[in-house]
Amino acid sequence: MGIRNCKKCNRIFADDNFDLCPICRNGDLEEFKIVKDYLYDHPGADIQTVSEVTGVDTKKILKFLREGKLEIRDDSPNLLLDCERCGAPINTGRFCSKCVNEMEREFKSAISGNASSTKKDLGKNSDKMYIAERHKR
Numbered sequence: 001m002g003i004r005n006c007k008k009c010n011r012i013f014a015d016d017n018f019d020l021c022p023i024c025r026n027g028d029l030e031e032f033k034i035v036k037d038y039l040y041d042h043p044g045a046d047i048q049t050v051s052e053v054t055g056v057d058t059k060k061i062l063k064f065l066r067e068g069k070l071e072i073r074d075d076s077p078n079l080l081l082d083c084e085r086c087g088a089p090i091n092t093g094r095f096c097s098k099c100v101n102e103m104e105r106e107f108k109s110a111i112s113g114n115a116s117s118t119k120k121d122l123g124k125n126s127d128k129m130y131i132a133e134r135h136k137r
């Protein structure tokens, strides 16, 4: 097993596919638990209050939200996040549901748009070539 440097504290630790050492990861987990517990008891509390009460940095709380670890209740008046695409207030994650839908549609139409053209055939051919090449070796 290799070793790597913790991105946060630079401690060397056994590489287990994380950027942070177990100590820093635990710190994050602890803070996440504190915030989560507080929000469980005080749903809809705004981020400033949560930060003051729990002692967890607002940036970190926002990070939890961005990662979708925390979710603000739909009935909460405190929408803390903006959709990264259209700027609409959202509860969790990075995009509002409208943009998620739109992006999914665009993504699908991009695929099916290509499928009708020669690109699909090219894809097929390159697949075959790739397989043939591997056989030769």
Ligand SMILES: [Zn+2]
Pocket (backbone or CB within 6 Å): 006, 007, 008, 009, 010, 011, 020, 021, 022, 023, 024, 025
């Ligand atoms: Zn660390």
Ligand SMILES: [Zn+2]
Pocket (backbone or CB within 6 Å): 083, 084, 085, 086, 087, 088, 095, 096, 097, 098, 099, 100
């Ligand atoms: Zn949006």
